[in-house]
Amino acid sequence: MSQTERRPEKLLSAGIPGLDTVLGGGLTPNRIYLIEGEPGTGKTTTGLQFLRDGVAHGETVVYITLAESAEELRSVADSHGWDLSGILVHEVLPTEDLLKEDQQYTMFHPSEVEMANTIQLILSAIDTHKPTRVVLDSLSELQLLADTALRYRRQVLALKQFFAKRNCTVMLLDDRTAASADLQVRSIAHAVIQFDLAVKDYGAERRRVRVIKYRGRNAIGGMHDYNITQGGLVVHPRLVAAESREVRPAGQIKSGLEALDKLLGGGLEQGTSTLIVGPPGTGKSSLSAQFVSAFNKAGGQAAMFLFEESKSNLLNRADGLNMNLRGAIEAGQLTIQQIDPAELSPGQFSAAVIKAERNGAKVIVIDSLNGYMNAVPDERFLVTHMHELLTYLGQRGVVTILVGIQQGMLGGNMSSAMDASYLADNVLMLRYFEHDGEVRQAISVFKKRGSIHERTIRRFSMSERGIEVGEVLRGYRGILTGVPVPLSVPADAHEPKVK
Numbered sequence: 452m453s454q455t456e457r458r459p460e461k462l463l464s465a466g467i468p469g470l471d472t473v474l475g476g477g478l479t480p481n482r483i484y485l486i487e488g489e490p491g492t493g494k495t496t497t498g499l500q501f502l503r504d505g506v507a508h509g510e511t512v513v514y515i516t517l518a519e520s521a522e523e524l525r526s527v528a529d530s531h532g533w534d535l536s537g538i539l540v541h542e543v544l545p546t547e548d549l550l551k552e553d554q555q556y557t558m559f560h561p562s563e564v565e566m567a568n569t570i571q572l573i574l575s576a577i578d579t580h581k582p583t584r585v586v587l588d589s590l591s592e593l594q595l596l597a598d599t600a601l602r603y604r605r606q607v608l609a610l611k612q613f614f615a616k617r618n619c620t621v622m623l624l625d626d627r628t629a630a631s632a633d634l635q636v637r638s639i640a641h642a643v644i645q646f647d648l649a650v651k652d653y654g655a656e657r658r659r660v661r662v663i664k665y666r667g668r669n670a671i672g673g674m675h676d677y678n679i680t681q682g683g684l685v686v687h688p689r690l691v692a693a694e695s696r697e698v699r700p701a702g703q704i705k706s707g708l709e710a711l712d713k714l715l716g717g718g719l720e721q722g723t724s725t726l727i728v729g730p731p732g733t734g735k736s737s738l739s740a741q742f743v744s745a746f747n748k749a750g751g752q753a754a755m756f757l758f759e760e761s762k763s764n765l766l767n768r769a770d771g772l773n774m775n776l777r778g779a780i781e782a783g784q785l786t787i788q789q790i791d792p793a794e795l796s797p798g799q800f801s802a803a804v805i806k807a808e809r810n811g812a813k814v815i816v817i818d819s820l821n822g823y824m825n826a827v828p829d830e831r832f833l834v835t836h837m838h839e840l841l842t843y844l845g846q847r848g849v850v851t852i853l854v855g856i857q858q859g860m861l862g863g864n865m866s867s868a869m870d871a872s873y874l875a876d877n878v879l880m881l882r883y884f885e886h887d888g889e890v891r892q893a894i895s896v897f898k899k900r901g902s903i904h905e906r907t908i909r910r911f912s913m914s915e916r917g918i919e920v921g922e923v924l925r926g927y928r929g930i931l932t933g934v935p936v937p938l939s940v941p942a943d944a945h946e947p948k949v950k
Contacts (some may be wrong), residue, residue, distance in 0.1 A: 457511045463584075463620055464684055466504030467497065469686030469802075473660070473675050474642075475668040483611050483621045485590075485637060488646030492658065493679050494624045495519070495527055497646075498586035498847065499538070500683045501622055505584040506537035513539045513582040515573055517592035531683055535757040541576040543569055566596040570606060574613060576746065584620060604635050611639055641666050647674070655794050658684055676798025687798035690805070692842035699900065704814065704850055707745030710920040712892070712910055717851075719877065720901030721813070722845045726820075726874075729853040729881030730816055734913050736760070738881070739816045739852045740769050740776065741918050746814045746850075747779040753814035755809035756800075758822020759856075762787045773917040786812070797836045804840060808849055815844060819854040838874055845876075876900040881911060884930050893930055894920060 462477030471477045488494050496500045502512040516524065521540040528535045569592075577585065590607070597603035607623075614621050623640065637643045642665040648934065649657045658677050662670040677686040702719035712718050719725055719742070728733045736759070757765060765787065769776040779785035786807060790800065800823070804815060817823060824833055844851050853875060878898040883890055894911040896904045908930050910921035926937035 459697065464504050466500035466502075467686055469675070469677070469682045469688050470660070470684070472688045473548070473662060473671050473686060474665065476556060478620060479641060479667065480620050481615065481618050482641035483614060483639070483644045485640035486622050486624050486646070487627060487643065487650055487663075488625075490626050490628070492646035493677075494626065494646060494650050495524070495570075495588060495683050496531070496679060496683055498588060498622050499528060499531075499533065499535075499755040502538050502584055502586055503533065504760055510583045510615075511539070511577060511580060511582040512539070512586075513538070513541055513580050514586045515541045515543060515576060516588050517543050517569070518589055526847045531681055533683075539580055539582070541572075541580075543572045543576075545844070566593070566606070567604075569593070569596060570610075573610070577613070577617060577619070581617070585614065585619050585621045586624065587621065588624040590623050591628045600635070604639070607636055607639055613642065628816050637663065640664075642668075642670075646677075652697035657796050659798075673863045676796040678796070678799060681865060687796070689798065690801045690836075690843055692839045703901075704742070704746055704751070705749070706742050707748065708918060708920050709740065710909060711894070714896055714905045714907065714920065715877075716899060716902035716904035719850050721848045721850055723901055724841045724851040724853060724874065725851045725877040725879060726855055727879045727881065728857060730857050730883060733881035734911065734918065735854045735856070735881060736765070736818050737768065737772055737918060738894075738911055739818060739854055740765065740772075740774055742812055742850075742852060743785065743816060744769070744774040744776060744779070747776075747782075747784045749780060750784075751813055752784050752811040753779075753816070754785070754804075754810075754812035754886065755816040755818065755945055756804065757787065757789045757818050758792060759819050759854075771915060774914060786810075788820065800841055801836070805843070808844060808847055813848065814850045814852070817854065818854045821856050841874060880931075882931050882933065884933050884935055886935065895925060895931070 460479060462471075463480050464471055464477050465474065486494050486497055498514065502514060505512040514524065521542055524540055525535060530931045535675055573587070587610075593606060594603050597606060623636075625636070641662040645661050645663050647659045647661065649659070651657060658679070659674040660677050661674050662672070671688055671691065673689050675686055675689045677684055679685075704721065705712050705718045706715070729735050740755075743755060746753050755765070766776055776785060776787075780787065788803065788807075804817075807815060820837075823837070841851055875898070877896070877900065880895050880897050882893045882895075884893055885891075892911040895907050895908045896906075908921040909923055910919075912919050912921065923934075924930055926938055927936045928938060
């Protein structure tokens with residue numbers, strides 16, 4: 452190695468699942484990091500997780516609190532099931548003596564008395580314990596004590612120099628409750644991480660994190676969903692499908708139904724997405740379960756994400772259609788997750804799907820797109836979220852099956868809440884049609900990118916024997932309109948005569 456080359460610096464973990472990925476690997480040691488966020492965004496929890504990771508690596512760590520007491524910090528730790536052993540909590544809090552009349556300042560600004568005392572207590576704690584990781588909570592208290600923005604900035608700069616000489620990695624927490632936000636502090640910090648809390652009209656709040664700046668590191672830009680669970684923060688990095696591009700050999704999976712595989716030109720190609728669309732009750736979810744059941748029988752692993760119905764209803768319906776999904780679950784070949792759209796963020800859902808893929812699932816069902824849309828507060832980005840997810844799964848060789856519900860039962864005026872047909876590689880359409888006093892179903896393939904397929908319309912039915920794809924429906928026209936007409940009837944038989 453030449454003298455001009457530098458070895459890559461070993462990064463520190465933030466102690467938060469997913470955040471290191473967003474930060475491009477972790478935190479550069481011996482730097483100051485500004486953590487911004489309104490009350491309730493999880494800054495205190497972030498600081499504790501950062502210090503707990505240091506304790507796990509045998510480091511000396513200190514939590515300096517200017518607002519909360521040690522007892523309050525222990526309550527936060529208890530809510531997550533944590534033990535604060537190893538974390539030195541140093542309180543720099545005003546005493547109740549300040550309430551006495553003789554302690555009220557008349558000639559001096561508090562910054563000239565309290566500010567100096569506060570800074571001195573902070574420096575004393577660092578020199579006493581000599582920590583490698585420090586959390587200072589919070590900057591708002593220092594800003595309120597300072598009489599001017601200049602004094603506040605100079606104090607923060609002085610703290611930066613002080614910590615740098617003592618090889619400390621520091622998190623400065625700022626709850627932005629001061630009268631005015633001092634954006635100049637952002638220029639002092641090595642990196643700025645902002646936590647955001649958005650309240651939806653219905654359901655749980657949506658929490659997102661963004662790396663505003665990070666000197667010398669290539670952090671993943673944009674907003675990333677995160678949630679606070681019992682155990683701390685979990686960040687779900689924004690999915691960037693371009694980072695996982697791979698060239699994989701293409702094979703086909705079978706449906707277990709000979710006529711359906713013939714209709715599909717052999718089956719569904721690996722790495723493709725298939726949209727099964729149709730009005731309610733036509734058998735879309737059952738058809739997706741058929742592909743899963745056949746894949747499980749062939750020894751494959753699959754995952755299903757349900758927005759519309761419960762897991763028990765799906766399993767009961769599968770039992771009635773002679774599909775052994777319960778056996779596949781017991782064998783570890785199938786996972787079924789019921790999703791609550793009001794409680795799930797898009798990033799959290801993508802993380803759950805990616806986890807299923809990394810655990811071995813090569814067939815993934817999302818039932819349905821309408822339910823997924825309800826999980827996205829801003830519909831403008833629904834297609835983008837879905838495109839990234841489908842691209843990622845396709846590059847990993849996963850067969851993705853999407854269920855789309857159309858409004859209406861018969862006729863050509865049926866519509867869906869969103870048009871995702873152009874995102875999918877294959878489109879299977881299910882339709883009702885009237886025949887001889889009965890309502891029957893038909894299936895056809897409208898789009899297939901992977902191979903040549905039949906252009907026919909076949910009979911589709913479900914019974915205790917399972918799903919059956921029957922013969923080609925010949926001798927009729929207008930089947931997809933729901934009211935077919937025999938070809939023996941002239942095309943203008945129902946049109947008015949013009950005299």
